Amino acid sequence: MRNALALLIVIVLAGLMMAGVSQLPPPGSPDGAVHRHVAAHYIDGGTEAGGAPNLVTAVLLNYRALDTYGEVVVIFAALVAVLAVGLSGHSRGPRRQPDELPVSPVVDRIIRLLAPFIALFALFMILEGHVLPGGGFQGGVVLGALLILLSLVLGPRRIRRMLPTPALFWTRAIAPLVFALTAIAGLALAGWLFALPEPAWLRELILVGLELAIGIGAALALVGFYLSLEADHHD
Amino acid sequence: MSSLAHLLPLTVLLPITAGVLAPALFHRRGLACWWWALAAAILTFATTVTLWRQLQSGSTISYPLGGWPPPYGIELVFDGLAALMLVLCALSVLILLAARRYVEATVPSSRQSLFYALILINLGGMNGFVAAADLFNLFVFMEIFSISAYALVALARGPVAALAALKYLLVGAVSSLLVLLAVALLHAQTGSLNMSDVAGLLAQAEAPGASALALGCLVVGFLVKAAIFPLHFWLPDAHASAPSPVSALLSGLVVKMGIVGLVRTRILFAEAEIVPLLMLDNLLVWLGVIAILAGAVLAMVQRELKLMLAYSTVANMGYIALGIGLATPSAVSGALAHTVYHATIKTGLFLTAGSILLCTGLSRVDDLRGLGQRMPLTSGALVLGLLAATGIPPTAGFVGKWQIALGALQAGQAWVIGVILAGALLTLGWAIRVINSLFFRPPARARVITANEAPVSMLVPSVLLAVLAVSAGLGGAILLGLVEPLALAIVGADHDH
Amino acid sequence: MTEGLAHLDYIAVVILFAIGLYVVLTKQNLIKKIIGLNIMETAVFGLIVTSGMVDGGSPPLLGQGLEPPYASPIAHALVLTGIVVALSVTALALVLILRVKAECGSIELDELLEPDE
Structure with missing residues (x-):
């Protein structure tokens, strides 16, 4: 009964939404407003205006840098939130040993074998993210996934102990901090907060630094989420 | 443009950076972290005061980030609505002031710095939200303050808080998603994200259905954030079970963001003739009326003090929605004034309720009998706040309601x-x-008899806000004068016909 | 008919959104609710990406020998930010569900809301 009512509501809403979206410019048409207004300006501006040949990176780190700053703050806030509300600090009972989940030797060997290559690929995505498809967050996710895989093989304790707690908090905060620093550098060198200063080599340096910080921040956040869930699960 | 405009992004960057640094600098040092957070909040307040004085001497301040002119970059504006930031920051300072004892008593020392970090990030997110002039940026800041708010609710101990936070998160996430969907629709339709640019393009748009769908999504999304009845169902549990300083933050400030969103939405669609704004106004009037009555009745049947206050927030959000829906200059300025006044009153009430909860451990009204003798100042502050909440002249609650009533006549x-x-x-x-x-009742509980007056750090904000709550109505004319230009801008074009 | 087919992508997105909403509204299991939320989020991201594409277009990468027309870089940037936000909310939700499970003993909403258990 309740489900039938929900189904009815959903169908009515979907009908209304279909009526709405069918009046949008058809997707894929190059005459759509999306392609004629702001995006066209970005494409016309090219690398000189945007600072990066990958225009998505140019939008993320230059034209709409405040959004990306907000994005790294959201993920940092979520990490702080997970640490603050999780159970792992509440009960201090003896934690069961990490080796309770035996990993098959095949999986173990393959993960160890692949780890350097995955790390290399993640680094490539981060460092070349302003030229080729990729970027800080994408590379950071690959790096985070690698760390999660390693924690399966080596046990979460080894991963947890990679950094002492105070250093860990500094590293977790790296993305919003580096972003705030570049914002101020933009004010000092180019007159506006979040502006990318000339010359081109400095701009590229800042872009790479930002991507690196975003990547490290994203990787640590992902591992933080995973380890927090894992610890809560065992408590 | 004066160089003071650079301060506008600082209202966001300053609290957020302080919040980001807090866990790194002050791990397990709760007291030092409290000083840090308080200093950051006071600095942010000083920044907004400077901006406010600049606004008074000139016109709207706008800041193109990265120097990109709108619509190509993100723009922040400090207009009449953004001046609400002043209230946000001032009340946040008081909330932080009162939070110290509460945090020391209820939050484990390893998590205190995380608590303050979340409060500061929340403040930065709200500042960004009210200053955002870009649709997607609005969404991002909404998520910053939302995600920190979910977590702050869950920082209270016990099963009720966890479940309330999860309910708040689910409902909040769906409403955020509706806003994002609306942003996507508007972007697909106009190719722009800057609000004034989009508003201009919508005025020429020829797709009423797509615009109406975006309007609907924005309105429902922000009605949920503003907890307008019947979309309020997440609020009472979340606001009542959160740690009391957080209750004050949520009920005083965070729900007001839904109103900010509604006002921005209304301005966005003001020039789009094809969209039925009149329907939106009527909807707001009806929902407001129902919320006022339902919220008050539900508050009446509660036994827990904090639940009463939470339902009273539902009722008061109804007044604000009603005022905006009536869409006459005095009703809208009444609604805006009530936004500010209710923030003051409800922050004070929740902080006072928090002092009582901390000093006695009791939350039910029947258990608090006779507390007036043991905690006279705190109880007195509560009484003053309650009188202001009813709207007896000349308290702060009176001005907004009076203006809304005048607007109803018009x-x-x-x-x-x-x-x-x-x-x-x-x-x-x-x-x-x-x-x-x-x-007027003899004490029934031993803990009431042994209770002592709240510590000074909690008394000062409580009493200050209570005094403000009863006396601020006297300055009503000043506040109404301040919000009037904004009210005219909101009512704007469609008031002529 | 061509009118309807031209918007086929958007219609598919709406259907996906409706499925997610149905899951959020009807499922009592909290994890399933989060899955429903993620389905809705995916639908919205799909809408944004679809609105930014061009028929026969290239990714917006300059200097790689790709020919215009380029897809809109804004849509990609928005979706990337949106994904991060969705991920963060999901992570927090999962941790909260674990806490509800530990403190209340269940993650089925109908069991949690029954007063006598």
Whole structure:
């Protein structure tokens, strides 16, 4: 009964939404407003205006840098939130040993074998993210996934102990901090907060630094989420 | 543009950077972290005061980030609505002031710095939200303050808080998603994200269905954030079970963001003739009326003090929605004034309720009998706040309601005045019950008899806000003068016909 | 008919959104609710990406020998930010569900809301 009512509501809403979206410019048409207004300006501006040949990176780190700053703050806030509300600090009972989940030797060997290559690929995505498809967050996710895989093989304790707690908090905060620093550098060198200063080599340096910080921040956040869930699960 | 405009992004960057640094600098050092957070909040407040004075001497301040002119970059504006930031920051300072003892008593030392980090990030997110002039940026800042708010609710111990936070998160995430969907629709339709640019393009748009769908999504999304009845169901549990300083933050400030969103939405669609704004106004009037009555009645049947206050927030958000829906200059300025006044009153009430909860461990009104003798200042602050909440002249609660009633007369909807009066009477009903219990009943609980007056750091914000709550109505004319230009801008074009 | 087919992508997105909403509204299991939320989020991201594409277009990468027309870089940037936000909310939700499970003993909403258990 309740489900039938929900189904009815959903169908009515979907009908209304279909009526709405069918009046949008058809997707894929190059005459759509999306392609004629702001995006066209970005494409016309090219690398000189945007600072990066990958225009998505140019939008993320230059034209709409405040959004990306907000994005790294959201993920940092979520990490702080997970640490603050999780159970792992509440009960201090003896934690069961990490080796309770035996990993098959095949999986173990393959993960160890692949780890350097995955790390290399993640680094490539981060460092070349302003030229080729990729970027800080994408590379950071690959790096985070690698760390999660390693924690399966080596046990979460080894991963947890990679950094002492105070250093860990500094590293977790790296993305919003580096972003705030570049914002101020933009004010000092180019007159506006979040502006990318000339010359081109400095701009590229800042872009790479930002991507690196975003990547490290994203990787640590992902591992933080995973380890927090894992610890809560065992408590 | 004066160089002072650079301060506008700082209202966001400053609290957020302080919040980001807090866990790194002050791990396990709660007291030092409290000083840090307080200093950051005071600095942010000083920044907004400077901006405010700049606004008074000139026109709207706008800041193109990265120097990209809108619509190509993100723009922040400090207009009449953004001046609400001033209130946000001032109240945040007081909330932080009161939070110290509460945090020391209830949050484990390893998590205190995380608590303050979340409060500061929340403040930065709200500042960004009210200053955002870009649709997607609005969404991002909404997520910053939302995600920190979910976590702050869950920082209270116990099963109720965890479940309330999860409910808040689910409902909040769906409403955020509706806003994002609307942003996507508007971007697909206009190719732009800057609000004034989009508003101009919408005025020429030829797709009423797509615009109406975006409007609908924005309105429903922000109605949920503003907890307008019947979309309020997440609020009482979340606001009542959160740690009390967080309750004050949520009920005083965070729900107001939904109103900011509604106002921005209304301005966005003001020039789009094809979209039925009149329907939106009527909807807001009806929802407001229902919320006023339902919120007051539900507050009356509660036994827990904090639940009463939470339902009273539902009722008061109804007044604000009603005022915006009436869409006459005095009703809208009344609604805006009530936004500020209710933030002051409700922050004070929740902080005071928090002091009582901390000092006695009791939360039910019947258990608090006779507390007026043991904690006279705190109880007195609670009484003053409750009187202000009922809207007795000349308290802060009176001005907004009076203006909304005047606006109802102008709009030819005199029956609304009856609802406003009924809401005030119902509020008086439960307020008297609380006052009676506190001052005119003998103590029934040992913990009331042994209770001592709250510590100074909690008393100062409580008493200050209570005094403000009863006296600020006297300055009503000043506040109404300040919000009037904004109200005219909101009512704007469609008031002519 | 061509009118309807031209918007086929958007219609598919709406259907996906409706499925997610149905899951959020009807499922009592909290994890399933989060899955429903993620389905809705995916639908919205799909809408944004679809609105930014061009028929026969290239990714917006300059200097790689790709020919215009380029897809809109804004849509990609928005979705990337949106994904991060969705991920963060999901992570927090999962941790909260674990806490509800530990403190209340269940993650079925109908069991949690029954007063006598």
